[in-house]
Amino acid sequence: MVEATVKIETYRELVTLRNGIQVLLRPMASDDCQTLVDLFATATDEDVRYLRDNIRDPAVARGWCDNLDYGRVFPLIAVVDEQAAGQATLHFGCGPERHCGKVRIFVARDFRRRGLGSRMLSALIDVARGHGLQFLMAEVVSDQASVIRTFMHAGFKLCFTLQDAFMLPTGETRGVATLKLCLRPPCDEFGMPTEE
Amino acid sequence: MQPEQITTYRNLVALKDGVQVLLRPMTANDCRALTDLFASASDEDVRYLRDNVRDPAVPKGWCESLDYRRVLPLMALVKDRAVGQASLHFGSGPERHIGKVRIFLARDFRGRGLGTRTLNALTDLARKHDLHALVAEIVTDQARVIRAFEDIGFLPCCTFRDYFMLREGDVRDVAILMLRLREPGHEF
Secondary structure, three states, rough: HHHHHOOOOOOOEEOOOOOEEEEEEOOOHHHHHHHOOOOOOOOOOOHHHHOOOOOOOHHHHHHHOOOOOOOOEEEEEEEEOOOEEEEEEEOOOOHHOEEEEEEEEEEEHHHHOHHHHHHHHHHHHHHHHOOOOOOEEEEEEEOHHHHHHHHHHHOOEEEEEEEEEOOOOOEEEEEHHHHEEOEEEOOOOOEEOOOO | OOOOHHHHEEEEEEOOOOOOOEEEEEEHHHHHHHHHHHHHOOOHHHHHOOOOOOOOOOHHHHHHHHOOOEEEEEEEEOOOOOEEEEEEEEEHHHHOEEEEEEEEHHHHOOOHHHHHHHHHHHHHHHHHOOEEEEEEEEEOOOOHHHHHHHOOOOOEEEEEEEEEEEEOOOOOEEEEEEEEOOOOOOOO
């Protein structure tokens, strides 16, 4: 884990989007607070409705930057000309879930449908493999059909939907779809690859 | 329900065989009683628990970081002996309407109705906290535990394949069961 942590700190990837724009993917650092605040200020009411945290509150981004721990959560930031175009996180499981990771992603509205989300997700998948994780999970509110489809396009499979598991800021509840990406082929008891 | 109201919670329940058990919130002074309770855990018990409860540092950590707004732990006591422990873990953010329950019973107090009474007590406390639902996550190997939860009204929602990794690295499926405490709102 120590070696993996060192690799995380030095991780850099320059990706080119479909329209030719180059985006630097790198780990979030403690001095990224204002960059994040500016990114999340672009979030719409609809975005915030389906996120776990009220990211438009600057205290949220500040809390994340003040409590960085790459062994617990690996946050990736996508930067174009010193402005953040997206942020994604890989949350490492612990105890009996130490072989699993959860991913979350937020992309600025003007960078959606340009391939940035997929690039960030690929980067997190690489980091997860580097840590020996066996699978990744994504939990998406079932209203967000296009987000679910995007994860499925990236190879995630829909496992189940838990009804009424997500409470919106208004108090209404929504189902949560749990999607899973296997990072190793599943094996039977003799170690032979099996279909999931 | 305020944390100060929780501290005064007491519930004396009678088991099927007449033994009386006091259910009360865990306190910082319960470390010794908990350590003794978990010392009786078998290898099979520990295999399916999230924490290595036989390590005295685990109950010590729980007793030192009590926060009833986050986790409400109940002790089941016969005289001064802890015969069970259960906890209600309050969700936060978009899961603020959901609680997760966990339970452990001393081997000689299983099959006597203590689990049912303890879970009923946690359910009452969850209702007083206005929770909408309780969730239990159980390794599918533990068919009897799953049936016990079903007997008190939990319904199986889904099974998550390979979600629980045992200490030796084998993985097991996890059944997710839910008890609704209120019906979801409907559009009409």
